[in-house]
């Protein structure tokens with residue numbers, strides 16, 4: 631379906647809320663290790679405020695550089711638990727979202743947004759507490775002409791994101807987990823956490839021995 635210059639692909643399966651909750655317990659670094667250290671978005675895409683983190687089901691949006699018509703059209707397609715994923719082609723000349731859109735994402739139930747591009751209104755977004763990850767900030771506003779696409783696979787930071795993929799983001803960065811690898815990732819990350827706890831205990835024992 632094409633909705634006024636924006637192509638819209640129909641529904642896809644969303645990740646189960648309990649599965650998302652299990653991913654929420656883990657750092658992106660450990661999740662990356664659990665997936666052979668692959669599937670990680672390049673480090674240029676980072677949180678725009680300290681402490682931002684989010685895990686959700688990807689709602690992918692493709693824009694043209696500097697334009698957010700497709701982002702606005704995507705609002706009505708957000709379902710609770712979604713994370714908005716925008717391929718804005720890394721363009722640094724215009725912000726494709728700001729506090730208005732971030733706030734609307736949250737009102738529709740999205741857990742946050744990952745933007746391969748630039749954003750604005752960072753101080754207000756931080757105050758609102760909406761987790762937003764992007765390449766950087768610019769005060770220049772976007773055009774609203776399209777074209778664009780909603781619900782098709784996109785690339786962000788060198789990684790393909792399909793509609794329905796699980797996306798986890800924290801202070802270190804962003805990872806994309808295809809749903810068919812979710813169980814494997816969770817089993818493996820739980821082993822990694824146990825190993826890291828043993829390393830922490832070892833370091834503590836060394837510190838205590840040195841203090842004696």
Ligand SMILES: O=C([O-])CC(=O)C(=O)O
Nearest residue numbers: 726727728729730731771
């Ligand atoms: O003007 C726009 O479309 C982007 C923006 O600043 C906002 O969402 O607050």
Ligand SMILES: [Mg+2]
Nearest residue numbers: 728729730751
């Ligand atoms: Mg604004």
